[in-house]
Amino acid sequence: MKQYGKLAFMVMAAWACAGAPAQAQDNAAPASVWAGKKSSWLALQGGQRDEVFRFAEQYKEYLAVARSPYTATAEAIRLAKAAGFTELTRPEQVKPGARLFLPARDRAVILAVIGQQPLVAGSHVVGTHHDSPHIALKARPVNGAARDGLALFNTVYYGGIKKYQWANVPLALTGRIDTTDGRTIPVSIGFNPADPVFVIGDAAPHADKDLRNRSYTEVFKGEELDPVAGSIPGEKSSVVAEVLRALKDKYRITEEDFVSADLHLVPATQPRDVGLDRGLVGSHGQDDRLSTYCALRALMDLEGTPAQTAIAYLSNFEEVGSVNNTGASSQLLNTAYARLVGGQKGAQYSELDLRTALRHAQVVSADTNDGISPIFPEATEATNAAKIGFGVTIKRYGGGFDANSEYTARIRAILDQASIPWQTHTPKVDVGTGGTIGRFMSQQEMEVIDMGVPLISMHSTFEMSSKVDVWNFYRFMKAFYAAR
Numbered sequence: 001m002k003q004y005g006k007l008a009f010m011v012m013a014a015w016a017c018a019g020a021p022a023q024a025q026d027n028a029a030p031a032s033v034w035a036g037k038k039s040s041w042l043a044l045q046g047g048q049r050d051e052v053f054r055f056a057e058q059y060k061e062y063l064a065v066a067r068s069p070y071t072a073t074a075e076a077i078r079l080a081k082a083a084g085f086t087e088l089t090r091p092e093q094v095k096p097g098a099r100l101f102l103p104a105r106d107r108a109v110i111l112a113v114i115g116q117q118p119l120v121a122g123s124h125v126v127g128t129h130h131d132s133p134h135i136a137l138k139a140r141p142v143n144g145a146a147r148d149g150l151a152l153f154n155t156v157y158y159g160g161i162k163k164y165q166w167a168n169v170p171l172a173l174t175g176r177i178d179t180t181d182g183r184t185i186p187v188s189i190g191f192n193p194a195d196p197v198f199v200i201g202d203a204a205p206h207a208d209k210d211l212r213n214r215s216y217t218e219v220f221k222g223e224e225l226d227p228v229a230g231s232i233p234g235e236k237s238s239v240v241a242e243v244l245r246a247l248k249d250k251y252r253i254t255e256e257d258f259v260s261a262d263l264h265l266v267p268a269t270q271p272r273d274v275g276l277d278r279g280l281v282g283s284h285g286q287d288d289r290l291s292t293y294c295a296l297r298a299l300m301d302l303e304g305t306p307a308q309t310a311i312a313y314l315s316n317f318e319e320v321g322s323v324n325n326t327g328a329s330s331q332l333l334n335t336a337y338a339r340l341v342g343g344q345k346g347a348q349y350s351e352l353d354l355r356t357a358l359r360h361a362q363v364v365s366a367d368t369n370d371g372i373s374p375i376f377p378e379a380t381e382a383t384n385a386a387k388i389g390f391g392v393t394i395k396r397y398g399g400g401f402d403a404n405s406e407y408t409a410r411i412r413a414i415l416d417q418a419s420i421p422w423q424t425h426t427p428k429v430d431v432g433t434g435g436t437i438g439r440f441m442s443q444q445e446m447e448v449i450d451m452g453v454p455l456i457s458m459h460s461t462f463e464m465s466s467k468v469d470v471w472n473f474y475r476f477m478k479a480f481y482a483a484r
């Protein structure tokens with residue numbers, strides 16, 4: 001019995017030890033710091049939840065107006081003026097505490113709060129873009145012959161889109177027409193509930209047999225993204241002629257004026273809350289007007305005079321490579337710096353002063369990124385992908401697109417000191433690419449890091465963001481502007 005008791009004790013002890021790791025695992029810390037990250041909602045304290053929702057309402061109001069680079073620029077300037085910003089027109093305006101904006105052809109704008117130190121000593125820049133994927137009208141915008149009793153708009157898509165997502169969606173027409181007699185005519189049809197909308201029609205499911213072999217990306221082809229523009233013919237004229245007549249009468253233009261028009265079709269839907277808890281914002285254009293709004297608001301809400309000049313750079317054309325004279329590949333930002341530095345240096349200003357100011361600038365290239373999809377998680381590499389609601393994203397791409405390690409550490413310190421939740425995102429190998437407008441600023445020797453917040457359904461007609469992520473991104477930008 002004694003021997004049996006000893007054996008039983010050994011068996012029981014072995015069983016207990018075998019079970020111990022599992023029990024300890026339940027109570028132990030997570031395997032890594034990343035596994036232990038919790039939703040940013042759980043980090044809110046006091047009245048911060050109310051702040052998140054208030055900020056989201058203001059953000060949605062902005063999205064409802066900022067439907068294109070033109071309206072986004074106009075709304076940014078309107079808000080800035082209300083916050084005490086004035087247009088830079090004279091060098092003597094560049095003095096500590098001044099709130100200035102530099103418009104760029106109605107499609108981009110640069111805003112600055114001048115710091116206590118000269119710009120050659122350093123500055124803090126948040127660079128964004130406020131163009132988004134959309135469908136543009138061609139120079140001859142209405143089909144030359146009615147198709148089976150309908151007139152269609154002729155279009156070309158802009159930016160990276162899944163073309164099929166734009167079918168069967170109510171679309172609004174926005175933009176401008178410039179005429180040879182010097183008029184600029186704003187166009188907006190479809191946002192008011194009383195307005196008509198435009199829709200790209202699809203084939204019925206019982207009549208599309210011949211189309212079912214199309215590949216995922218070719219469900220709709222580019223030349224098929226033509227929405228219905230009208231359907232009623234005149235007694236002696238075609239539907240196409242009637243559509244053109246309606247446009248010409250409404251805007252007092254000729255058919256040739258469409259050659260000098262920038263007209264975009266965008267979803268006519270309004271920004272909405274998503275989910276029973278209203279935790280997400282759903283809207284077209286959050287890539288990248290989300291970053292633009294956060295950068296603008298953070299600059300407007302900056303208190304006092306910062307140590308170094310704080311700049312919000314709201315650019316255009318990023319979705320097609322930052323081209324043209326209001327895109328980040330242009331000299332727009334350099335010219336703005338030259339004007340600001342020249343205002344401080346006066347007659348002593350030199351090209352070396354500009355190069356020094358650029359070299360000492362610290363930049364956040366702010367742009368949204370794709371979050372882990374709840375339906376298609378395999379599209380990302382889970383251990384290095386950003387999650388909705390888990391904080392501001394530091395983007396790490398590899399391939400030379402990353403910020404210098406010392407600058408990344410400096411940004412982490414700002415985040416941690418302000419108690420702002422953050423995470424990282426690296427695209428799946430052989431799938432994702434790196435960088436947005438940051439590469440163009442890096443070419444000027446500026447210190448640049450890419451950051452953002454994750455979206456679900458990125459580049460679609462209705463993107464989703466977490467309200468707490470948007471608020472935290474704003475908080476980070478405000479802390480970054482104020483950093484010494």
